[in-house]
Amino acid sequence: MPDGISYTRAKAMRRVMTPPEARLWACLRGSRFRNLKYRRQHPVGPYILDFYCAAARLGVEIDGMGHASDEQAAHDRRRTAWxxxxxxxxxxxxxxxxxxxxxxxxxxxxxxxxxRLRD
Known part of the structure; x- marks a missing residue:
């Protein structure tokens, strides 16, 4: 269950999407892609997923250059494991x-x- 801080941060992040996020969202929103619903900037626990498909329990993350550092990569691995x-x-x-x-x-x-839907 997301905490209150995650909800607040997610709401703010929805207003300011990166160009790649906006481009992908244009394809996913409104069940346009394979007739599945996606949410953007979806909070899960202490984390916020760029996009989330609840039917498949699938998170989609778009990584910019900031994810190339060793420290960020380690954080991403912990987050993905959680x-x-x-x-x-x-x-x-x-x-x-x-x-x-x-x-x-x-x-x-x-x-x-x-x-995911086959599993």
């Missing part, structure tokens, strides 16, 4: 791929969703 313990699979996408390879990104998300 979310996995909550039954949520997290897939990570590079922001550059969202900008330049949107069709491939959507194919990858679609395959991840299909695998």
């Amino acid at each position: 979310l996995g313990g909550q039954g949520i699979k997290v897939i990570r996408l590079r922001a550059e791929d969202v900008r330049t390879e949107l069709d491939g990104v959507l194919t990858f998300i679609g395959e991840a969703v299909r695998a």
Whole structure:
């Protein structure tokens, strides 16, 4: 269950999306992608997922250059492990791929969703 701080932060983050987040959201919002509902900036416990599909229990994270540092990578691994313990699979996408390879990104998300719905 998210805490009050996570809800407040998530609400603020919804107002200021990065360009790759906005680009992907345009494809996911309103059940446009494979007729599944996605939420943006969705709080789960102390964390906020960029996008979340509840039907597949799938989190989608868009990683910019800030995720390349060793410290951030370690944090991302801890976060992914914690979310996995909550039954949520997290897939990570590079922001550059969202900008330049949107069709491939959507194919990858679609395959991840299909695998989760089969499980």
